Amino acid sequence: MKAFEAVQHYFHKAAHELGMESPMRKLLITPERELTVQIPLRRDDGTLETLVGYRVQHNSARGPMKGGLRYHHEVDLDEVRGLASLMTWKTAVVNIPYGGAKGGVTVNARSLSKNEKERVTRKLVDAIHQVIGPDSDIPAPDMGTGHEEMAWIMNQYAKYQGFNPGVVTGKPVEHYGIPGREEATGRGVGLLTLKTLGRLGRKSAGATVALQGFGNVGTHTAKFLSEADCKIVAISDQTGAWRNPKGIDIKAALRHVNQNNGQLEGFEGGERIPGDELLELGVDVLIPAALGGVINESNVAQVKAPVIIEAANAPITPEADEKLQERGVIILPDILANAGGVTVSYFEWAQNRQFYRWTLDRVRGELDRTLTHAFEEVWDRSIERTLGLRTTTFMVGIERVARAAELAGVA
Numbered sequence: 368m369k370a371f372e373a374v375q376h377y378f379h380k381a382a383h384e385l386g387m388e389s390p391m392r393k394l395l396i397t398p399e400r401e402l403t404v405q406i407p408l409r410r411d412d413g414t415l416e417t418l419v420g421y422r423v424q425h426n427s428a429r430g431p432m433k434g435g436l437r438y439h440h441e442v443d444l445d446e447v448r449g450l451a452s453l454m455t456w457k458t459a460v461v462n463i464p465y466g467g468a469k470g471g472v473t474v475n476a477r478s479l480s481k482n483e484k485e486r487v488t489r490k491l492v493d494a495i496h497q498v499i500g501p502d503s504d505i506p507a508p509d510m511g512t513g514h515e516e517m518a519w520i521m522n523q524y525a526k527y528q529g530f531n532p533g534v535v536t537g538k539p540v541e542h543y544g545i546p547g548r549e550e551a552t553g554r555g556v557g558l559l560t561l562k563t564l565g566r567l568g569r570k571s572a573g574a575t576v577a578l579q580g581f582g583n584v585g586t587h588t589a590k591f592l593s594e595a596d597c598k599i600v601a602i603s604d605q606t607g608a609w610r611n612p613k614g615i616d617i618k619a620a621l622r623h624v625n626q627n628n629g630q631l632e633g634f635e636g637g638e639r640i641p642g643d644e645l646l647e648l649g650v651d652v653l654i655p656a657a658l659g660g661v662i663n664e665s666n667v668a669q670v671k672a673p674v675i676i677e678a679a680n681a682p683i684t685p686e687a688d689e690k691l692q693e694r695g696v697i698i699l700p701d702i703l704a705n706a707g708g709v710t711v712s713y714f715e716w717a718q719n720r721q722f723y724r725w726t727l728d729r730v731r732g733e734l735d736r737t738l739t740h741a742f743e744e745v746w747d748r749s750i751e752r753t754l755g756l757r758t759t760t761f762m763v764g765i766e767r768v769a770r771a772a773e774l775a776g777v778a
């Protein structure tokens with residue numbers, strides 16, 4: 368199944384449980400606007416390349432549309448469409464006043480120098496500045512982009528529409544950003560892992576965890592869980608995977624990546640294992656925090672963890688999800704598990720609009736409160752309706768978007 372088809376699959380399952388009729392389903396699943404743009408890139412060596420960029424605005428019933436901007440060689444319109452619709456349900460699940468969008472440029476981010484990245488980003492804004500804005504569509508970082516790109520977007524947008532830092536989130540903290548944005552997704556994943564274990568009556572102290580991906584989300588998840596006394600027995604990134612049954616020293620792993628260009632290569636705190644094996648370890652909790660589709664029909668039979676927390680977007684294919692559900696595996700879905708990032712993006716946007724500075728304590732406190740509330744609502748409803756967590760989470764999101772569309776007279 369392709370990305371958008373997979374989200375539709377989950378959408379229809381939840382819409383069925385809600386008893387939603389097909390005209391309303393059609394309205395909610397159809398993106399409001401899709402833009403494909405040409406991005407001419409003059410490489411540092413003087414050669415000309417033409418890239419393609421996308422912005423999909425999926426739904427604005429609940430407010431300005433919100434979603435990241437991905438620079439990756441596999442980006443295509445279908446993937447962006449799927450991720451945009453996930454944002455609609457994600458913002459609704461945590462009940463922040465946004466709709467959903469997503470953007471991307473098909474390019475290998477690692478092949479771009481800093482100057483080339485800046486030129487690509489400014490050209491993209493030249494092409495989409497009329498449809499983004501603090502009241503319409505607010506981009507943010509995703510794979511291949513970070514706070515530098517967000518600062519360039521703010522600056523380029525100002526040339527057309529005037530100064531307005533709320534046009535984009537994930538900016539540098541000292542340049543209209545917010546403390547705690549960088550850690551937010553990983554902190555949320557860690558917090559909701561503890562809540563899940565708590566609801567299952569399992570102790571978090573000493574619980575064994577395998578974590579795939581050691582970038583922004585993976586490192587902050589690892590930090591949070593190791594501080595909560597979980598035992599992280601395996602970690603990985605694109606350079607390899609490491610296992611230590613006694614527990615990986617996370618502080619040492621963080622020091623290693625900080626001194627090694629963000630990579631685990633050369634880490635000596637565990638035995639090196641094949642990357643695929645990490646997903647198949649007999650641990651209490653498995654956390655995929657890297658790529659989509661890593662648990663699929665080819666390896667689902669070997670996955671042993673009774674609890675999976677989806678830190679990455681769409682790490683489990685619908686076919687594998689079906690098999691895991693049959694086996695009673697507890698899966699906390701991406702649109703809840705990794706919603707910490709967009710929640711703190713919302714705080715950043717609110718801060719920008721007030722020209723007021725939030726403290727880290729306030730950001731953490733409000734993040735924890737927002738995610739806890741969403742988690743408790745989903746969990747209680749899932750028990751009440753004896754439905755899986757993913758279907759229940761989609762139901763909560765879909766219901767809110769449908770209600771907003773009705774109240775606004777869209778439907």
Ligand SMILES: NC(=O)c1ccc[n+]([C@@H]2O[C@H](COP(=O)([O-])OP(=O)(O)OC[C@H]3O[C@@H](n4cnc5c(N)ncnc54)[C@H](O)[C@@H]3O)[C@@H](O)[C@H]2O)c1
Nearest residue numbers: 552580581582583584603604605656657678679680705708
């Ligand atoms: N950053 C956020 O705020 C945020 C929010 C919501 C969802 N997500 C999702 O979380 C996931 C990770 O995002 P990120 O921001 O941490 O990205 P990142 O680029 O900072 O880190 C990605 C990590 O995955 C690793 N990786 C790549 N290929 C791998 C492989 N084959 N095996 C193991 N590891 C591999 C990379 O080496 C890196 O450590 C993505 O799916 C992203 O869409 C991120």
